[in-house]
Amino acid sequence: MDIADKVFVVTGAGNGIGREVTLEILRRGGVVAGLDVDSEGLADTAALAEGFDEKFLPLTVDITKRRLVEALPKKIEKALGPVDGVVNVAGIIQPFVRVNDLDFDAIERVMAVNFIGPLTLIKTFLPGLLTRPEAHITNVSSMGSYAPVPGQTIYGASKAAINLLSEGLRSELRESAVHVTVVYPGAIGTNIAANSGLDMSGVDTESSERKTVEPAEAGKAIVEAIEANKKRTLIGSDASTMWWANRVSPDLASNLIYQGMKDLLPPSPVKD
Incomplete structure (x- = not known):
């Protein structure tokens, strides 16, 4: 897909990967409506997008509020033109606890x-995307969707749902001009824990054994995947290693992840 002059909706545009995807699309001549719940983060993104003022529309929106999302197509088309692509980046992790200790509010x-949220964006914009000469839906999943991370089971389940949603959509849209890409990042150097409202003080999340990819590199990889109409793309050596390990032996992949991440979990409950 040629990015130039295309209009994209990018969620999570106020920080991290979403911000970098936004900036990369703008650099390649595209137009972006950036969504985020964090208005200050969006303002920072706008400052970084200096020179692209007429091509960037920051919108403070909670993507979990369906009525707010459903009002977006008319607003965005009036300001920027018809939408050609949706990039679902926004996401949060759960507290690093076992399912048994995770409350339903967090779930x-x-x-x-x-x-x-991503499903609502897709349902809202897909009718318009189907009228475009070429269109694109990009869903950011996670390495944790195919290789289980202890203490992130519900997060992984939510991303596994994104996987099948993406694959099913691609099948349903096979005879249309709408392409679907699913992205599998490994460890990315973002502030996702704080953005998820988690207190990670006292937890060693910066271990040298957990090498991360810079958000700018991830953003570039995602935009390049959109340009190439790739069906799937992996970001980071950890994501690639676990992808193949999981295909060789799911138990092997699960054990490798557990050994590397178990220290983030509270001690296991001990029976009297």
């Missing part, structure tokens, strides 16, 4: 942001 929030 529902993760599923709302990571699955229901």
